[in-house]
Amino acid sequence: MSFLTLTDITKVFGTTTVVRDFDLTVEAGEFISFLGPSGCGKTTVLRMIAGFEKPTSGTIRVGGADVTALPASRRKIGMVFQAYALFPNMSVRENVAFGLKIAGMSGREIASRVDEMLDLIALGHLADRYPYQLSGGQQQRVALARALAPRPNLLLLDEPLSALDAQIRTSLRDDIRRIQRELGITTVFVTHDQEEALSVSDRVVVMHAGRADQIGTPSEIYNRPTTRFVADFVGQLNTFTAKQVGPQSLHFAGVDVGGLDLSSVAANSAVTVALRPEAMSLNRRPTDTQSLPGRVLQSSFLGSVIRAQVNVAGTPVSIDMFNRAGVTVPAQGAQTEVWFAHDDLVILPESAT
Amino acid sequence: MSRQVPVLSVVIAVLGAAFFIVPLIATFNFSLRMKRGELSFEAYRSVFESDVFVSVLSFSAVASMLAILVGIVIVVPTAYWVRLRVPRMRPVVEFLSLMPLIIPPVVLVFGYVRIYGTGSFLPMTMTDTGTNTLLVIGYVVLSIPYMYRAVDNGMASIDIATLTEAAESLGASRLRTIAFVIFPNIRSAIVSGAFLTFSISLGEFVITSLLNRPGFGPYLVQMGQDYAYQPAALAIMAFAFTWTCMVLMEVFANLKPGQRLLRQRTSTSVEKALP
Numbered sequence: 001m002s003f004l005t006l007t008d009i010t011k012v013f014g015t016t017t018v019v020r021d022f023d024l025t026v027e028a029g030e031f032i033s034f035l036g037p038s039g040c041g042k043t044t045v046l047r048m049i050a051g052f053e054k055p056t057s058g059t060i061r062v063g064g065a066d067v068t069a070l071p072a073s074r075r076k077i078g079m080v081f082q083a084y085a086l087f088p089n090m091s092v093r094e095n096v097a098f099g100l101k102i103a104g105m106s107g108r109e110i111a112s113r114v115d116e117m118l119d120l121i122a123l124g125h126l127a128d129r130y131p132y133q134l135s136g137g138q139q140q141r142v143a144l145a146r147a148l149a150p151r152p153n154l155l156l157l158d159e160p161l162s163a164l165d166a167q168i169r170t171s172l173r174d175d176i177r178r179i180q181r182e183l184g185i186t187t188v189f190v191t192h193d194q195e196e197a198l199s200v201s202d203r204v205v206v207m208h209a210g211r212a213d214q215i216g217t218p219s220e221i222y223n224r225p226t227t228r229f230v231a232d233f234v235g236q237l238n239t240f241t242a243k244q245v246g247p248q249s250l251h252f253a254g255v256d257v258g259g260l261d262l263s264s265v266a267a268n269s270a271v272t273v274a275l276r277p278e279a280m281s282l283n284r285r286p287t288d289t290q291s292l293p294g295r296v297l298q299s300s301f302l303g304s305v306i307r308a309q310v311n312v313a314g315t316p317v318s319i320d321m322f323n324r325a326g327v328t329v330p331a332q333g334a335q336t337e338v339w340f341a342h343d344d345l346v347i348l349p350e351s352a353t
Numbered sequence: 354m355s356r357q358v359p360v361l362s363v364v365i366a367v368l369g370a371a372f373f374i375v376p377l378i379a380t381f382n383f384s385l386r387m388k389r390g391e392l393s394f395e396a397y398r399s400v401f402e403s404d405v406f407v408s409v410l411s412f413s414a415v416a417s418m419l420a421i422l423v424g425i426v427i428v429v430p431t432a433y434w435v436r437l438r439v440p441r442m443r444p445v446v447e448f449l450s451l452m453p454l455i456i457p458p459v460v461l462v463f464g465y466v467r468i469y470g471t472g473s474f475l476p477m478t479m480t481d482t483g484t485n486t487l488l489v490i491g492y493v494v495l496s497i498p499y500m501y502r503a504v505d506n507g508m509a510s511i512d513i514a515t516l517t518e519a520a521e522s523l524g525a526s527r528l529r530t531i532a533f534v535i536f537p538n539i540r541s542a543i544v545s546g547a548f549l550t551f552s553i554s555l556g557e558f559v560i561t562s563l564l565n566r567p568g569f570g571p572y573l574v575q576m577g578q579d580y581a582y583q584p585a586a587l588a589i590m591a592f593a594f595t596w597t598c599m600v601l602m603e604v605f606a607n608l609k610p611g612q613r614l615l616r617q618r619t620s621t622s623v624e625k626a627l628p
Binding site: 050051052072077078081085088130132150156 | 511512518534
């Protein structure tokens with residue numbers, strides 16, 4: 001039985017439809033991310049789950065109960081905001097205690113729960129500081145503790161890392177995931193950063209123009225994008241226009257490639273095929289099954305990775321190779337072979353827009 | 354080249370300062386000369402000795418306090434609601450809040466007397482309580498431009514929308530959000546507005562006089578007509594009072610959360626945090 005269910009959600013602001021036909025089921029304890037560019041409707045969906053916006057149509061169920069008409073204050077959700085939103089007039093301790101006081105817990109219960117939460121975020125020593133005396137990362141951890149203190153049904157994170165600098169972003173991201181696992185709380189995380197979404201989530205919802213384009217595990221999203229948008233948005237991609245030349249073969253980059261599963265492609269329609277930079281190599285690897293001829297345009301040595309730009313049948317292709325024994329930096333202008341495995345070829349039918 | 358002293362600017366600054374300071378010094382000096390041939394605070398003593406002084410001052414103080422309370426109750430929820438729900442209406446509400454500066458108090462009070470006078474549907478001026486109520490309402494109206502501006506600026510300095518949502522997600526009702534989250538965070542703005550209201554209404558003359566209330570403003574004017582030294586003493590005290598209000602406003606405006614006016618109480622903040 002799924003814990004959070006969104007059915008047929010549509011949201012219209014004035015004349016613009018920002019979310020349309022949105023369906024999603026989230027299992028209890030799952031960490032799910034909404035990933036998409038700004039304006040794709042991901043924050044609006046989150047705000048509807050929180051109760052800050054009312055869906056124009058559709059229903060939201062949490063733990064089997066319909067909460068669509070319930071105000072935010074009665075939904076038992078914990079929310080963390082991009083701008084931290086700590087109460088400036090309260091100390092760290094008072095901020096964390098706020099939800100517990102509202103819930104009418106006794107003084108002793110509140111004190112022990114607050115200590116527990118401050119231990120969880122490892123900020124017990126700052127309990128009597130005020131928000132203006134804390135760094136951004138510390139404030140966001142306090143905000144997380146405050147959201148979790150009243151034991152909410154759901155944890156909602158609205159771009160919680162966007163305002164932080166890179167190093168803190170990574171460590172807080174891992175902290176959030178660790179705490180989420182420890183508490184087993186169902187979590188919805190909104191971000192426009194694909195690395196963030198892929199690294200912490202059980203499943204990712206890639207959103208585009210108010211729709212869920214693809215819902216899947218991070219590896220499904222990255223390795224098997226089902227729409228052109230997902231393929232473009234998540235990771236870097238080299239694309240070729242291809243022509244179907246047989247029931248299982250396509251012609252692209254000047255060669256015929258056979259043995260492909262073309263069941264998703266309508267007969268005689270245009271097809272785009274795509275390859276990740278790391279799926280290709282200039283040296284044949286044991287798993288590689290196919291090669292394309294090309295000429296090296298440019299190459300750079302980045303330490304762990306060697307990056308090459310290769311002209312393959314007129315298309316500049318970017319290739320990332322791990323720097324290991326036997327891999328040399330290719331010389332500019334050299335003729336070469338670009339190797340890849342059939343399995344790594346992403347086939348995007350024209351209809352998958 | 355060494356910097357030249359800007360002679361003209363200095364002269365203008367000195368003249369400008371003298372324009373304000375010399376009459377003040379003269380008034381102060383005059384207020385000390387009630388006893389012939391010596392400087393004394395005799396005029397101040399005689400002012401404080403007067404029963405009338407104490408009664409008019411306390412009357413005006415109470416009326417001003419009530420005006421502050423009513424003003425806060427009207428302005429804070431309005432400014433909050435406008436910012437949160439109808440931000441597009443802010444310029445309109447701001448303009449409305451400035452109306453009392455455009456409409457002279459004498460027009461306002463004549464309006465009151467006509468609408469609520471004898472023979473009207475609500476003859477408030479027939480009773481003392483009714484007239485006092487009108488007086489407080491008049492003070493509230495006069496102070497609204499200042500109160501609204503102070504509170505609205507206070508709200509601009511915090512992210513009201515997000516703080517409200519944060520409080521709501523933690524289960525707080527709208528009323529609790531205003532009481533525990535919004536109100537404390539704009540406290541210094543409210544205090545500033547309150548001091549402004551107080552300094553405006555305490556010496557207010559037009560409304561108080563035309564409603565025939567025993568307030569401080571009419572008393573000042575009456576004293577000015579009847580005595581020589583006491584009005585000077587009163588004027589100096591009024592200045593001192595206004596400046597004290599200004600200083601207190603500055604102090605409260607710069608107060609950080611958790612900081613107390615007096616340092617020695619910092620140790621209590623820990624106990625306070627534990628409910």
